[in-house]
Amino acid sequence: MPEGDTIFRAARTLNRALAGSIVTHFETQLPQLSRVDHDSPLTGRTIEKVEATGKWMRIVFSGDLILITHMLMSGSWHIYRAGERWQRPRIQMRVAIHTKDFVAVAFQVPLAEFHTAATLARHRSVQSLGPDVLAAEFDPAAAIRQLQSRPELEIGVALLRQSLVAGIGNVFKSEVCFASRVNPFRPVGTLTANELGSLMNHSRKFMLANVTDDAGDGIVTYTGFRRTTGRTDPADRLWVYQRAREACRRCGTAILSRKQGEDARTTFWCPQCQPEQPG
Ligand SMILES: [Zn+2]
Numbered sequence: 001m002p003e004g005d006t007i008f009r010a011a012r013t014l015n016r017a018l019a020g021s022i023v024t025h026f027e028t029q030l031p032q033l034s035r036v037d038h039d040s041p042l043t044g045r046t047i048e049k050v051e052a053t054g055k056w057m058r059i060v061f062s063g064d065l066i067l068i069t070h071m072l073m074s075g076s077w078h079i080y081r082a083g084e085r086w087q088r089p090r091i092q093m094r095v096a097i098h099t100k101d102f103v104a105v106a107f108q109v110p111l112a113e114f115h116t117a118a119t120l121a122r123h124r125s126v127q128s129l130g131p132d133v134l135a136a137e138f139d140p141a142a143a144i145r146q147l148q149s150r151p152e153l154e155i156g157v158a159l160l161r162q163s164l165v166a167g168i169g170n171v172f173k174s175e176v177c178f179a180s181r182v183n184p185f186r187p188v189g190t191l192t193a194n195e196l197g198s199l200m201n202h203s204r205k206f207m208l209a210n211v212t213d214d215a216g217d218g219i220v221t222y223t224g225f226r227r228t229t230g231r232t233d234p235a236d237r238l239w240v241y242q243r244a245r246e247a248c249r250r251c252g253t254a255i256l257s258r259k260q261g262e263d264a265r266t267t268f269w270c271p272q273c274q275p276e277q278p279g
Pocket residue numbers: 248249250251252253270271272273274
């Protein structure tokens with residue numbers, strides 16, 4: 001699943017290319033979208049802005065029309081210059097928004113809906129998002145209160161719950177727990193204020209580090225000597241994620257992995273640095 005930082009970067013790229021431009025052509029393979037386009041055409045509208053909220057991308061058009069998409073596991077937005085060859089087959093195209101200079105293409109997005117400001121305000125999944133880790137106004141204390149409202153959840157599950165705190169995905173979940181020396185299977189209620197504060201600080205720090213313009217596509221949380229080897233294997237740039245049975249970069253103990261939560265997302269951790277019973 002794309003993490004919040006991926007969506008944030010994609011939204012920023014789309015915003016730079018599209019904001020202020022007029023839609024010259026709109027294509028979609030999604031019946032519910034083509035119905036709206038038929039009734040109130042997209043062509044001729046101005047793209048006012050593109051922004052990310054948690055893992056939702058929203059494209060705001062003039063005349064009170066908002067396109068929201070969620071990538072889930074498979075979706076992605078690409079931006080091409082007019083006439084440029086697409087990097088994925090046309091059959092995977094779900095939405096294409098053309099302007100004079102660019103075309104923004106959503107490939108295989110499973111969730112895409114048109115809204116007005118009023119219907120979006122009633123949208124449950126979008127409106128029930130917790131504090132967004134990447135938002136300028138992110139308030140760690142508010143995020144911690146949200147997490148503490150579910151003391152029974154394992155922290156590795158709670159960090160992925162977008163209604164509690166928005167933007168953290170499966171990679172960052174394991175990485176921030178390691179950086180904070182917190183065992184991901186501990187219930188939230190057993191975590192100290194310092195531990196929760198550390199988790200939120202690392203979440204924001206890691207994700208902000210990955211939305212800089214030169215961050216590239218891979219997620220980097222570990223910047224030790226391995227990075228200078230120029231290897232591109234994502235596992236070489238991370239502390240624990242997808243490093244099961246490899247040596248912990250801090251203590252040398254073998255990293256463990258296990259499925260966690262109802263969604264069975266794989267969690268990686270060091271049993272020595274992140275003991276189940278701290279202290
Ligand atoms: Zn360790």
